[in-house]
Amino acid sequence: MDPNRLRGLLAAHARTFALTLRVLPASLREPLGITYLLARASDTIADAPGLAPDRRLTLLENLAALLHGNDLRAWCPVTWDGLSQSERELMLAMPALLASMDALVDRDMLVVLWQTILQGQIFDLQRFGPGANPLTPQELNHYCSLVAGSVGAAWTDLIARHCPRILLRPQKEMRDLAVEYGKGLQLVNILRDRSADRLLGRGYVNEGDLASLFGQAAESLRSGEVYLAGLSPGRILMASALPLDLALPTLRLIMEAPGIPCVKIPRRRVRLILLRSTASLWLPRRPDPAS
Numbered sequence: 001m002d003p004n005r006l007r008g009l010l011a012a013h014a015r016t017f018a019l020t021l022r023v024l025p026a027s028l029r030e031p032l033g034i035t036y037l038l039a040r041a042s043d044t045i046a047d048a049p050g051l052a053p054d055r056r057l058t059l060l061e062n063l064a065a066l067l068h069g070n071d072l073r074a075w076c077p078v079t080w081d082g083l084s085q086s087e088r089e090l091m092l093a094m095p096a097l098l099a100s101m102d103a104l105v106d107r108d109m110l111v112v113l114w115q116t117i118l119q120g121q122i123f124d125l126q127r128f129g130p131g132a133n134p135l136t137p138q139e140l141n142h143y144c145s146l147v148a149g150s151v152g153a154a155w156t157d158l159i160a161r162h163c164p165r166i167l168l169r170p171q172k173e174m175r176d177l178a179v180e181y182g183k184g185l186q187l188v189n190i191l192r193d194r195s196a197d198r199l200l201g202r203g204y205v206n207e208g209d210l211a212s213l214f215g216q217a218a219e220s221l222r223s224g225e226v227y228l229a230g231l232s233p234g235r236i237l238m239a240s241a242l243p244l245d246l247a248l249p250t251l252r253l254i255m256e257a258p259g260i261p262c263v264k265i266p267r268r269r270v271r272l273i274l275l276r277s278t279a280s281l282w283l284p285r286r287p288d289p290a291s
Contacts, residue, residue: 079092124143
């Protein structure tokens with residue numbers, strides 16, 4: 001894919017993650033950017049109001065079968081009524097994104113990651129039929145593991161492959177911490193968006209369980225703090241810390257006002273968080289180019 005087109009898609013669809021990618025070493029920037037956009041594309045299909053649920057499920061199952069068969073270039077572009085301009089561009093870009101992934105040295109690792117995310121998106125569609133009850137705690141943990149814990153694990157494996165000296169703890173230990181970190185980030189998103197999700201027929205949480213879920217999210221984010229302490233200072237640490245820097249104040253706002261439909265950190269505060277996060281670029285670090 002043309003680098004300018006890739007950057008344009010990331011700017012349109014990744015928002016904060018696009019900023020994260022900019023500070024990563026080049027060897028991590030492309031594979032993570034392409035995988036993010038593909039997962040965003042399948043998420044667009046999963047949430048498409050212009051498609052019947054059974055059609056969405058069929059498209060996602062076709063994608064999963066394509067990945068299982070290792071034929072990444074066989075996907076045909078899909079569009080439908082109701083897409084925004086940026087969503088339509090993302091759908092039409094999928095063949096080029098898949099071809100780009102097929103050429104990456106990390107291809108197999110990234111295919112496994114996207115397959116796992118697709119499992120979560122398919123589970124979501126299958127689980128929430130008309131009148132469905134909220135997820136059980138076990139189902140919620142399973143869902144968060146598929147769509148977000150898997151990202152933490154793959155993130156760590158990519159660091160270990162491309163920049164191994166950045167990891168200050170054993171890879172297995174860091175991987176386990178990253179899974180919990182990712183699950184915590186996803187849970188914060190679910191708690192923040194739960195009113196809007198209910199309007200779409202998706203009850204990820206039971207309102208009576210909020211107190212325990214707040215504690216669960218905080219505990220998972222503490223795993224993120226331990227994870228960050230296991231990274232050498234520098235660009236990778238900054239990129240890994242930014243989601244936590246945004247999730248912690250978001251969780252506090254939700255806990256302070258659980259009845260508000262959707263809390264949002266003011267842009268000014270987001271800019272301040274981004275500015276403060278640059279401190280990790282100037283801390284003492286190992287003599288490693290990746291940092």
